[in-house]
Amino acid sequence: MIERTHLSDTGTTDQWKLIFWRLSCALSALLLSWVGYVLFQEAKLRGILYTSTRYQVGIFGTFLFLILCILLLLGSFWKPKRWIARAIDRVEQRLFHWERGNLLLLLMSITLVFSLTENSAGILQPYWARLISLILISLVGTPFVQVTFGVRNSVFALLIAILVNSIFLQIFSLLTKVSPYPFTLEWSETSRYYYASLFLGEQIYGVKTDWTVLHPSRYLLQAIPFLLPNSPLWLHRLWQVGLWIGVSGLTAYAFLRRFGRELPFCLWMIGLGWLFLYLLLGPVYYHLQLAVIPLLLWFRPNVETTATKSVSILVLVLSSLWAGLSRLNWYPVPALIAVLLYLLETPYFGNFWRYFWRPLVWTIVGVGFALTAHWGYVQLSGNPPAWFGTSLTSQLLWYRLFPNATYPMGILLASWVVIFPMGLLIYHRFTQYRTAVCSWRWIGLFGILLGLYLGGLVVSVKIGGGSNLHNLDAFWTCFGLVFIALMTQNLTPDTSLPNLSKPLMSEMFYGKRGVEAALIGTLIVPVLFLLSSLEPFFRPDWAATEKALRRLQGVIKDVPAGQDVLFISERQLLTFGYLQGVRLVPEYERVFLMEMAMANNQTYLQQFYRDLREHRFALIINEPLYITTKGKPLRFGEENDAWVERVSKPLLCYYKPIQQARMLLMGVEIQILEPRPKPAEGCP
Numbered sequence: 001m002i003e004r005t006h007l008s009d010t011g012t013t014d015q016w017k018l019i020f021w022r023l024s025c026a027l028s029a030l031l032l033s034w035v036g037y038v039l040f041q042e043a044k045l046r047g048i049l050y051t052s053t054r055y056q057v058g059i060f061g062t063f064l065f066l067i068l069c070i071l072l073l074l075g076s077f078w079k080p081k082r083w084i085a086r087a088i089d090r091v092e093q094r095l096f097h098w099e100r101g102n103l104l105l106l107l108m109s110i111t112l113v114f115s116l117t118e119n120s121a122g123i124l125q126p127y128w129a130r131l132i133s134l135i136l137i138s139l140v141g142t143p144f145v146q147v148t149f150g151v152r153n154s155v156f157a158l159l160i161a162i163l164v165n166s167i168f169l170q171i172f173s174l175l176t177k178v179s180p181y182p183f184t185l186e187w188s189e190t191s192r193y194y195y196a197s198l199f200l201g202e203q204i205y206g207v208k209t210d211w212t213v214l215h216p217s218r219y220l221l222q223a224i225p226f227l228l229p230n231s232p233l234w235l236h237r238l239w240q241v242g243l244w245i246g247v248s249g250l251t252a253y254a255f256l257r258r259f260g261r262e263l264p265f266c267l268w269m270i271g272l273g274w275l276f277l278y279l280l281l282g283p284v285y286y287h288l289q290l291a292v293i294p295l296l297l298w299f300r301p302n303v304e305t306t307a308t309k310s311v312s313i314l315v316l317v318l319s320s321l322w323a324g325l326s327r328l329n330w331y332p333v334p335a336l337i338a339v340l341l342y343l344l345e346t347p348y349f350g351n352f353w354r355y356f357w358r359p360l361v362w363t364i365v366g367v368g369f370a371l372t373a374h375w376g377y378v379q380l381s382g383n384p385p386a387w388f389g390t391s392l393t394s395q396l397l398w399y400r401l402f403p404n405a406t407y408p409m410g411i412l413l414a415s416w417v418v419i420f421p422m423g424l425l426i427y428h429r430f431t432q433y434r435t436a437v438c439s440w441r442w443i444g445l446f447g448i449l450l451g452l453y454l455g456g457l458v459v460s461v462k463i464g465g466g467s468n469l470h471n472l473d474a475f476w477t478c479f480g481l482v483f484i485a486l487m488t489q490n491l492t493p494d495t496s497l498p499n500l501s502k503p504l505m506s507e508m509f510y511g512k513r514g515v516e517a518a519l520i521g522t523l524i525v526p527v528l529f530l531l532s533s534l535e536p537f538f539r540p541d542w543a544a545t546e547k548a549l550r551r552l553q554g555v556i557k558d559v560p561a562g563q564d565v566l567f568i569s570e571r572q573l574l575t576f577g578y579l580q581g582v583r584l585v586p587e588y589e590r591v592f593l594m595e596m597a598m599a600n601n602q603t604y605l606q607q608f609y610r611d612l613r614e615h616r617f618a619l620i621i622n623e624p625l626y627i628t629t630k631g632k633p634l635r636f637g638e639e640n641d642a643w644v645e646r647v648s649k650p651l652l653c654y655y656k657p658i659q660q661a662r663m664l665l666m667g668v669e670i671q672i673l674e675p676r677p678k679p680a681e682g683c684p
Contacts, residue, residue, distance in 0.1 A: 324373025335366025
């Protein structure tokens with residue numbers, strides 16, 4: 001731990017104290033104004049403004065605190081400002097002598113962040129209200145950060161406070177997904193548990209099931225809780241949250257274990273927290289991170305001992321095999337990470353082929369093993385090989401690179417919001433190392449990053465994507481690797497390097513203003529993305545939920561023996577035993593059916609249409625079906641149109657909704673369909 005030192009009583013320090021005080025009062029006044037307005041409008045709309053004591057107390061209390069904040073803000077510009085500075089200084093003196101200050105910071109962060117999470121969908125719904133709340137929480141926590149980390153600089157302490165609160169906010173945001181609610185929380189949420197269950201189909205459904213076509217490595221991880229007999233749905237949701245938090249934290253640790261050994265403890269912890277948020281920004285999915293961690297921990301590109309070489313090759317092979325079970329654009333990633341580590345850590349020999357033959361061999365070996373793993377899985381899965389190539393035939397929607405209804409920022413702008421401040425810092429390091437590192441190494445480093453970025457853009461515009469930055473995950477991983485290596489001065493030069501400064505995270509205190517601004521931007525950007533994704537803890541209507549389950553069970557009970565019931569959606573009701581007496585129909589689950597519809601896989605779709613015409617299913621359970629197309633102007637318009645034209649319309653030709661069998665459950669709708677006596681008008 002860095003030695004704790006007291007803040008100096010200089011004029012600059014006093015000025016910062018006043019700035020923080022004024023900023024806290026101004027933000028509090030703005031937030032209180034908004035809260036009071038929302039409470040007033042809500043009470044007025046509900047017609048209880050003059051009758052509800054609860055609302056009256058809330059509005060009046062908000063008004064009093066607003067007046068107090070305004071008075072304190074105005075007072076900070078006149079004589080009372082000296083009293084304010086002295087009062088803050090006395091508080092800081094007491095805190096610096098209180099060894100439990102870090103515990104108080106922890107408890108305060110958890111409490112306030114929990115409050116922010118809970119109110120994010122209501123009174124703090126506007127983005128600016130969330131941002132102000134986080135800054136305000138962090139301002140209050142700044143003195144405690146200075147105590148805990150022994151930090152002199154007030155701006156740096158504020159940034160740490162924002163980072164600490166954002167980490168708690170990210171964790172709480174993930175925990176909002178843990179619920180025993182039996183129905184899906186979002187469009188594809190429970191489908192993930194169904195696909196994971198297919199690896200243990202005989203144990204769960206009593207019949208052998210073909211393995212998932214989509215994301216095998218992810219669902220292998222999510223299948224682990226099924227090893228516990230009768231494991232409940234809430235446990236699987238908790239396990240998934242644990243994977244997000246645990247694997248992302250382990251990856252962040254692996255980055256710093258490799259590149260941050262010489263960082264002071266304070267900067268090491270800050271780097272760990274920032275990397276955790278950075279990995280979840282896109283996000284980089286946890287099953288993909290497992291192809292990265294072993295390479296960061298155990299791959300050594302330039303050692304001579306046979307044992308270490310063998311371990312490095314084994315790590316590369318295993319990581320590539322795992323990547324082969326993941327995503328197509330990740331097949332070369334383990335090899336490219338190995339090449340990046342080689343370029344960062346190995347000086348140039350002076351001979352091009354002698355230097356680059358090993359990276360070339362690693363790339364061939366890595367991609368080869370990834371393709372082998374993919375081929376082997378296809379053979380073992382029980383599915384037709386053609387089903388695994390849909391991503392290569394799907395439509396590309398290039399307009400999603402720019403602001404659009406599906407992603408208002410657009411992929412290009414959003415990605416460069418992240419890249420720009422980090423890129424400035426990389427360029428700053430490049431200018432220091434430029435003459436000491438061979439040009440071929442720079443070309444290799446930036447060439448790999450450029451290739452991954454362009455490839456990620458192509459994947460992002462595939463129909464079904466483009467709503468966030470996660471399809472750039474391979475680029476984010478390698479970009480973060482190069483960034484951390486350069487910032488911590490872990491680029492091995494070819495020649496002597498004159499007088500490098502301290503690690504760049506320290507340069508904030510004495511470096512150029514541009515570097516300081518870029519560093520602040522780098523630290524804050526993951527926080528800005530996080531605030532747009534907050535959701536409160538889910539509280540279902542349990543009475544409506546139980547009623548819906550009874551109703552579904554009652555309808556299914558009337559199905560004659562031997563006839564099938566197709567669950568296009570809500571298939572987890574069978575996986576976790578919420579419904580009894582239903583035989584699993586493996587075909588036509590919603591997520592994979594959508595994948596086939598977007599890829600226009602006619603072989604698969606024609607089989608679906610034949611089953612519909614022949615009334616193979618006594619009932620079909622699905623979300624409500626619509627036949628209205630949306631088009632480009634609306635969110636996921638092309639995806640909706642593909643579903644309407646290739647699923648909804650054919651399905652409604654031969655099946656019809658049962659009257660009074662549509663259920664609305666906390667925003668999730670369920671529709672039950674039965675065969676039509678004859679096809680609808682206009683259908684073949």
